[in-house]
Amino acid sequence: MVAGGFSLEHLYFLLNGAVWTVCLSLISFLGGGLAGGLVALCRISPLRPLRWVSYAYVQIIQGTPLLVLLFVSYFGLSIAGLKLSGLTAASVSMIVYVSAYLGEIWRGCIESVAKTQWEAAECLALTRVQRLRLVILPQAVRIATPPTVGFMVQIVKNTSLASIVGFVELVRAGQLINNSIFQPFLIYLLIAAIYFAMCYPLSAWSRKLEGRLQYGARPQPST
Numbered sequence: 001m002v003a004g005g006f007s008l009e010h011l012y013f014l015l016n017g018a019v020w021t022v023c024l025s026l027i028s029f030l031g032g033g034l035a036g037g038l039v040a041l042c043r044i045s046p047l048r049p050l051r052w053v054s055y056a057y058v059q060i061i062q063g064t065p066l067l068v069l070l071f072v073s074y075f076g077l078s079i080a081g082l083k084l085s086g087l088t089a090a091s092v093s094m095i096v097y098v099s100a101y102l103g104e105i106w107r108g109c110i111e112s113v114a115k116t117q118w119e120a121a122e123c124l125a126l127t128r129v130q131r132l133r134l135v136i137l138p139q140a141v142r143i144a145t146p147p148t149v150g151f152m153v154q155i156v157k158n159t160s161l162a163s164i165v166g167f168v169e170l171v172r173a174g175q176l177i178n179n180s181i182f183q184p185f186l187i188y189l190l191i192a193a194i195y196f197a198m199c200y201p202l203s204a205w206s207r208k209l210e211g212r213l214q215y216g217a218r219p220q221p222s223t
Contacts, residue, residue, distance in 0.1 A: 150202075
């Protein structure tokens, strides 16, 4: 890139960064979702040591800024002899970060299912795994859908911190363009618009799902 005005080449470079932002968001959500499901199940486990270990994991990760996790993954592990690429370090950090938050969200949703549902399933002589799979989790998934979709917005926005480890996502692409043409107002306005285009549909979907959940929870009029 050479100094001058904003061009279609710069716009293409920004959009390419947006694509990598989406890719990192998907990696974070899928990997963090799998790990978060495991964390949630550990948090409600009948085994006390497992509950305490998962509780400590959640508290440590939630109490640590994502920026610190990125530094540890990229710089800390390289000092220990394990050198990761920017994408790998960002993916690992985001998956760990997301797993702690989704695990706690889903744990709360599982525990919000009425105890009478557990008792009714137990009366049917179902095992604990069957009670979870057939009775509790289907109800918990319905409750968890709105906050999960809402948290996806935070995942997309938090990917901007990956630029600190050299990963060229949307914000990093904007920084590189600004270093060559020195038009920060235009560039960061475009970055904000692209983030809005990515995040607003998720926010609207989350509100819609939450509205449906609240409507479904209303008592139906008697006939």
